[in-house]
Amino acid sequence: MTSIKKTLAALTICCAVITDVMAEVHIFACEPEWAALAKELVGDTAEVYSATTALQDPHQIQARPSLIAHARNADLMICSGAELETGWLPQVQRQAGNAKIQANGPGYFEASSVVPRLEVPATVDRSQGDVHAGGNPHIQTNPHNIALVAAALSARLSQIDPAHAAQYHSRYEDFQQRWQAAIVRWEQALGLVRGKAVVTHHKYWVYLLTWLDLHEVATLEPKPGVPANVAHLAEVLALVKQQPVLAILRTPYDPPQPSAWLAERTNLSAVVLPGTVGGLPGTDDLFGLFDQTVKILLQLSNGTSS
Amino acid sequence: MRRLLCVTIALLLLSTQIASIAATTEATANDIAALRAEISSLKADYATQIARLEARLNQAETALASQSAPPSGQVSSVVVMPTVGTAPQRTTNALNPDTSLVLIGTYAAHSIDPKRYAAPGFALADAAGPGVRGFSLGESELTLSANVDDKFFGAMTAALSVENGTTAISLEEAFVQTTALPYGLTFKGGRFFSRIGYLNEQHPHTDDFVDRPLPYRIFLNGNLGDDGAQLRWLAPLDRFVEFGAEAYRGDSFPAHGARGHGAGIYTLFAHTGDDLNDEWSYRVGGSYVHVAAAGRATGALPDIFDGTSELAIADVIFKWAPNGNPAERNLKLQAEYLRRWESGLFNSADYAGTQDGFYLQTVYQFQRRWQIGARYDRLFADNTGANIGGTVLDTRDHDPSRVSLLLEFDNSEFSRLRLQYNRDQSNRSTDHQLFLNYIYSLGAHGAHQF
Numbered sequence: 021m022t023s024i025k026k027t028l029a030a031l032t033i034c035c036a037v038i039t040d041v042m043a044e045v046h047i048f049a050c051e052p053e054w055a056a057l058a059k060e061l062v063g064d065t066a067e068v069y070s071a072t073t074a075l076q077d078p079h080q081i082q083a084r085p086s087l088i089a090h091a092r093n094a095d096l097m098i099c100s101g102a103e104l105e106t107g108w109l110p111q112v113q114r115q116a117g118n119a120k121i122q123a124n125g126p127g128y129f130e131a132s133s134v135v136p137r138l139e140v141p142a143t144v145d146r147s148q149g150d151v152h153a154g155g156n157p158h159i160q161t162n163p164h165n166i167a168l169v170a171a172a173l174s175a176r177l178s179q180i181d182p183a184h185a186a187q188y189h190s191r192y193e194d195f196q197q198r199w200q201a202a203i204v205r206w207e208q209a210l211g212l213v214r215g216k217a218v219v220t221h222h223k224y225w226v227y228l229l230t231w232l233d234l235h236e237v238a239t240l241e242p243k244p245g246v247p248a249n250v251a252h253l254a255e256v257l258a259l260v261k262q263q264p265v266l267a268i269l270r271t272p273y274d275p276p277q278p279s280a281w282l283a284e285r286t287n288l289s290a291v292v293l294p295g296t297v298g299g300l301p302g303t304d305d306l307f308g309l310f311d312q313t314v315k316i317l318l319q320l321s322n323g324t325s326s
Numbered sequence: 327m328r329r330l331l332c333v334t335i336a337l338l339l340l341s342t343q344i345a346s347i348a349a350t351t352e353a354t355a356n357d358i359a360a361l362r363a364e365i366s367s368l369k370a371d372y373a374t375q376i377a378r379l380e381a382r383l384n385q386a387e388t389a390l391a392s393q394s395a396p397p398s399g400q401v402s403s404v405v406v407m408p409t410v411g412t413a414p415q416r417t418t419n420a421l422n423p424d425t426s427l428v429l430i431g432t433y434a435a436h437s438i439d440p441k442r443y444a445a446p447g448f449a450l451a452d453a454a455g456p457g458v459r460g461f462s463l464g465e466s467e468l469t470l471s472a473n474v475d476d477k478f479f480g481a482m483t484a485a486l487s488v489e490n491g492t493t494a495i496s497l498e499e500a501f502v503q504t505t506a507l508p509y510g511l512t513f514k515g516g517r518f519f520s521r522i523g524y525l526n527e528q529h530p531h532t533d534d535f536v537d538r539p540l541p542y543r544i545f546l547n548g549n550l551g552d553d554g555a556q557l558r559w560l561a562p563l564d565r566f567v568e569f570g571a572e573a574y575r576g577d578s579f580p581a582h583g584a585r586g587h588g589a590g591i592y593t594l595f596a597h598t599g600d601d602l603n604d605e606w607s608y609r610v611g612g613s614y615v616h617v618a619a620a621g622r623a624t625g626a627l628p629d630i631f632d633g634t635s636e637l638a639i640a641d642v643i644f645k646w647a648p649n650g651n652p653a654e655r656n657l658k659l660q661a662e663y664l665r666r667w668e669s670g671l672f673n674s675a676d677y678a679g680t681q682d683g684f685y686l687q688t689v690y691q692f693q694r695r696w697q698i699g700a701r702y703d704r705l706f707a708d709n710t711g712a713n714i715g716g717t718v719l720d721t722r723d724h725d726p727s728r729v730s731l732l733l734e735f736d737n738s739e740f741s742r743l744r745l746q747y748n749r750d751q752s753n754r755s756t757d758h759q760l761f762l763n764y765i766y767s768l769g770a771h772g773a774h775q776f
Contacts (some may be wrong), residue, residue, distance in 0.1 A: 029738065039631060050535050063396060063446040071649075073604070073649070073650065075649035075650070075651055076649060076651040077651055077653040080650065080651070080652055080653040080655075081652075082774050082775075082776050083773060083774060083776050084599070084601065084607045084645075084776050085565075085566030085597075085598070085599025085600055085607065085608075085609050085776060086564075086565070086599070086600050086601045086607060088560070088566050089560070089563060089564055089565055089567075089600070090564065092510050092560045092561075093562055093563075093564070095657070103771075106771045106773070107739075107771060107773055108773055108774055109773070110773040111506075111774065111775060112773075113481060113772035114503070114505070114773075115512075116510075116560065117507065117509075117510040117511055117558070117560045118510065118514045119477075119505060119506035119507070122473075122476075122505050122506065123473070124473070124476055146738075146740060150738075162722070186400070195738070229415055245737070245738070247694050259653060273649070273651050273653070275654055275694070
């Protein structure tokens with residue numbers, strides 16, 4: 021008899037846990053920037069999980085059990101797309117047993133599908149390195165792209181959770197207003213950075229560079245995703261010596277050695293930009309991300325002009 | 327809307343013009359800065375308005391979509407696309423399945439002729455041995471896979487190999503799998519690799535070592551794969567917990583004869599896993615396999631087994647990467663323990679055996695492109711029976727074991743070169759084996775399993 025009671029108690033606890041998991045809208049963001057954007061738009065009505073951190077290369081994630089478990093319970097999956105997650109996301113979707121977040125489902129949102137993508141190749145061949153047929157996937161480095169994604173994401177949230185549509189809409193309006201004001205602030209601050217040249221580690225910053233009219237002299241990787249080697253770095257060194265360059269930029273997860281190699285042989289500084297939310301201290305949300313990015317670029321610009 | 331876009335583009339062009347002037351005349355820098363500020367605020371105004379209009383448009387489209395949606399209340403799969411210049415993600419061959427081709431080649435040196443391979447105490451099926459001497463192609467794999475429709479995913483893997491001068495095509499996997507069942511359920515049917523253990527479901531070309539661990543080769547002839555059906559349930563928890571059951575035809579090793587009216591193998595499996603912190607994650611599991619065999623033939627003579635064979639597997643894998651970013655450095659620790667109980671008739675005489683096997687392995691990527699690994703395998707057999715003295719089931723007081731060392735260089739994740747040394751003591755005399763092996767993957771980017 022007591023064993024039956026114990027079993028019933030266990031079942032009740034189990035059910036309580038399960039209902040708790042099902043209580044609210046669950047959002048699975050492939051990258052931290054989309055987790056941060058989702059938090060801006062949903063407030064407390066949803067639980068937001070980020071599958072990756074700013075310290076992880078989103079190309080190279082594995083379909084870890086924790087990712088599959090979170091995808092199982094997700095109502096909405098927000099990913100950059102453009103094949104950024106092609107090495108792991110299909111595996112997560114296939115193992116999750118969740119119809120909503122399949123590639124054709126209402127709960128799968130691909131951020132890169134709502135922005136004009138850059139570097140869309142005419143032909144794709146693996147001899148070109150890690151190229152994406154859908155174009156460069158690192159769209160979050162231009163705040164105007166964030167604004168476009170916010171609009172489409174807000175609409176999608178209302179679609180999957182109509183009960184809170186009004187709330188999503190007003191939160192979106194509020195966010196967009198603050199965001200556009202912030203863009204004006206950043207663009208004013210960065211006026212003097214425009215037109216300068218940079219060296220980057222990986223083809224990560226093309227949207228940032230386009231936004232700020234920065235010119236990419238070279239990348240430290242000979243081809244996207246192919247590790248830097250000394251022969252290629254020597255070519256980059258020769259290029260860099262011919263023209264004024266602002267800095268060598270990389271993400272928090274890129275290996276520091278190639279930047280350091282080049283910095284040693286020039287008077288350039290090797291700089292880590294946050295890349296996404298959580299990449300550096302003070303980048304806990306999207307505003308912080310661009311505040312810090314702008315601050316670093318300004319410091320560099322002031323350093324070189326003085 | 328379009329006019330707004332034109333105005334924005336014009337302003338953008340204007341600002342780049344101004345930028346070029348600014349480069350030449352420093353005197354007017356302040357004026358230009360002021361101008362630019364004005365333009366920025368203008369641009370921002372337009373951007374806000376455009377974004378607002380887009381949101382409104384999206385909502386109108388959503389409303390329209392939900393009006394035309396099926397009455398079941400399910401939102402249709404209309405994807406809201408703003409009208410800004412977005413190129414289609416895929417243009418050509420959009421409906422063709424993903425195709426991938428795996429090319430494998432090996433050069434092997436053995437101090438003992440592989441044809442004489444034996445592991446005392448164990449009846450070996452055709453793929454249990456260490457391969458052949460010299461150059462060999464092994465299997466070249468062709469995989470086609472795609473979503474069939476909104477509810478099914480399908481895949482086929484065919485392996486091409488040359489055996490005794492003739493090219494053979496074997497169907498490794500050909501299955502369909504559901505993607506839209508409720509309650510975290512997934513059903514799979516067709517021919518596929520069982521989800522028991524850790525290594526079993528993975529294709530050998532994704533293995534870290536050139537050859538499979540001894541317990542897999544000897545207990546499962548490489549891996550368990552057959553015609554059958556699988557039902558899997560993923561619990562609705564934040565930690566990964568899955569349960570599954572499978573039934574298979576059972577016409578090949580470790581079964582034979584498709585007993586039980588064509589359902590000769592049953593399996594049960596459970597796995598759980600999670601992240602311990604930012605750097606460590608793990609998966610552990612337990613599996614059980616029930617096999618009925620009628621007339622299972624092994625060896626050249628051959629030896630015939632009739633009876634039941636039951637297998638239990640415990641598997642564990644831990645992975646580490648600094649900050650959870652495996653791109654530069656990462657470590658894998660992996661182990662599986664297999665225990666098999668067989669009872670029935672061996673060459674028409676009573677036989678009962680309890681056989682154990684395990685492997686422990688670790689692979690460390692110490693810098694991008696380079697990996698080293700080490701593995702230890704061991705088997706034990708405790709066989710009793712009237713007529714097993716002198717047969718393959720006679721252990722001759724020897725427990726098979728093997729030590730393997732690996733060095734791997736990957737030019738990219740699609741091209742892998744491996745050098746492996748085995749000190750193979752499967753039999754009483756030691757076989758020193760050296761492998762040089764390549765694996766090239768062409769075509770669709772296969773998603774990595776954990």
